[in-house]
Amino acid sequence: MDRKICKETQPSVGFVTLIEKTQYMPPTTTPSVSILFINTVVFGLIVFVIQKIISNSSDRKIADFKGLIDQQLLSYKNLYDQQLIQYKVEFDRQMEGYKSELKYLNDRLLALHTKRFEVVKEVNDRLVRLDSAMNALVRIRPTDPDKDEDAKIKQGLKTEAFEAYADYNNYILFNKIYFTEDFADKLEEIRKQYFTVQWDLNSSERFINMGLNEIDAHRESADAALKALSQIRQGIPQAISEVEKEFREMLGVA
Secondary structure, eight states, X not given: OHHHHHHHHSOOHHHHHHHHHHHHOOOSOOOOHHHHHHHHHHHHHHHHHHHHHHXXXXXXXXXXXXXXXXXXXXXXXXXXXXXXXXXXXXXXXXXXXXXXXXXXXXHXXXXXXXXXXXXXXXXXXXXXXXXXXHHHHHSOOOOOSSHHHHHHHHHHHHHHHHHHHHHHHHHHHHHXXXXXXXXXXXXXXXXXXXXXXXXXXXXXXXXXXXXOOHHHHHHHHHHHHHHHHHIIIIIHHHHHHXXXXXXXXXXXXX
């Protein structure tokens, strides 16, 4: 029975031969050259169309983006122009304010310098008058035969010296603010020296009132007068020369 089954299950020779022929049979047909060419052309057209679509899409996007940028730039330009106009208006307004303030300060400075030049002239005039009066007071002069007339002349010289001193002193007190502190101190020092000179020249009666006899009083008075004379002819002129030099510098003629 086993042998029978094995025999029945074995394929026949003809069937095996048919299978072998089927497996190793070469293709009976091959694709033609025209079909391959058509496929290649179609594929190329598809690729070209796709590239064209992509290119057109990119160009549109670039154009849209460029238009957006141009629009934004125009908007920024308009905004910048408006701000520039506002800045210019504000700048012009501030410049007008600065010009007005500068003119005001310049006018004040000019008025101050004009007043200062006037003060310089007045101080110099009073100083010259005082120096002239003090020199006239101590200058040796011939005695008038008429005692009353001589006393009158002497009193006139004293009065002129005193009035010149008072005029100089008062003017310095009211106008020294127009000068620097150092220069005002120089003017004040001249005033003090003239005060000392006047004090020494009128010391005779003061010594008598202090209890000295007439001879001692005249001796002390003579010594004080010599001291005053030296101050008028040497000390004070040097101080005046320094002041006049600074006056020239103030006036710009040094």
